[in-house]
Amino acid sequence: MKRQYSNVRGTVDFSSQQVSLYESLRRKSMNLFNLYGYRQLMLPFLEEKNLFIKGVGQASEIVQSQMMKIEGKDIVLRPEGTAQVVRYYLQHRLDKKNNFYKFFYLGPMFRGERPQRGRLRQFNHIGAEVVGSDSVYLDAEIIILALKIVDSIGLKKKQLQLNSLGCQADKKKLSQYIKEKLSKQKDKLCSACQKRIVNNPLRVIDCKRDKCKRIVNSLKLGKGHLCFDCQNHFNNLLNVLGDLGINYKYNPFLVRGLDYYTHTVFEITSDQLGSQDALGAGGRYNNLFSQLGGVDIPAVGFALGVERVMLALGKKEQKKRSLVFIARAGKNLEKQGLLLLSELRANRIASSCDFRAKSLKAQLRYGQKIGAELVVILGEDELKENKVILKDMSKSEQETLKLKDLTTKIKEKLKNYD
């Protein structure tokens, strides 16, 4: 193999099939966002590095080692969308205009991780953020919306897991509790967790190692660390979801890796994926605004990993396109073909021709390959009487008809395919 260029590590080329899957996913989610009253934002791929250090948290892995930096500048390719939306809200003082907003966004995120199935260095998020209310009904709306989007593209098998971290004080209380309990058995934990006990005790209960799990499972975790209000909030959420008939699993060991989460956290997983099994995740972040130096505003949101959703979907057969193919039987018919194409296209009929000089057989083979349902054959003999052949590929039938009736006939036939 000659030396040649290839895509950079951790990126993927979307083939036209993947693009059409991506586009249908995009269209369906945008329809749902509109239905739920969300407005789209389109924010830059570049942001100040500090935004994420302050927002996502110094201790998090994203900030520690996974940000894609622009050399020589304090600028990074955005690793996630939430901090960015908050930046946008604060910068433009939206709290002074109308302090309740429902946003959504679509686009690429960047992280310098080691690539794996379902984990890329450039990947797409579909995300939503509701800013300006701590109503439990918005927690519910966000969760429902995330599920609806995953549903709408035909992914039926998925699980919803839920937990509440509580308010800032509750989070601290829980951290304290874990720290105290686990310090005694510190030696039995993995080396990473031994560090976590000091830096980020909450992450210990999310560790996947068996030996850590065993110890963590012996901790009695539940809603005990939550204050009265936070317990109320969470119980109300569970009730609302229950009333709406939404299946969920309460998982007291679920925490999110980003510092800004408070109260409700959730994760939507699929068993169609490998170890990177989260299709999407989200939660409430009532402290992020003040952490970023702004007014104190509650918010809740989620993000879906587009490539993971596509992976979980697997390969679906392509929808047939209504495409008309023009084949030439005879010499010097290229101009005739081009004229006919112009007429069809003027009538909004998708059509194509293979202008490489080839046998009729090869032309038909090509026409079949690109998925044409109807083929017009321009034959020398027929053209002398102003006639052409219209061939229906799936039925293997053909008829000879007058050139002037062709467009009408094609329109009629194509109706049967849509």
Add this chain to the structure above:
RNA sequence: GUGGGUGUAGCUCAGGGGCAGAGCUCUUGAUUGUGGUUCAAGUGGCCGGGGGUUCAAAUCCCCUCACCCACCCCA
């Protein structure tokens, strides 16, 4: 970032010191003007890259890169 696996034709893969292989795909023909099926022929390779051992390396050794899986992290 850590551990394991794999790199040979466009794709899926076999071969394992001595002429580079199969199936599928693609092109052409059997049908001077009819696709899918069948039959026949043909195109296509720095055996991932670099170095070493050897008369001789796709094959053995070292380095490196990429991909896959798991850890970690996360969507």
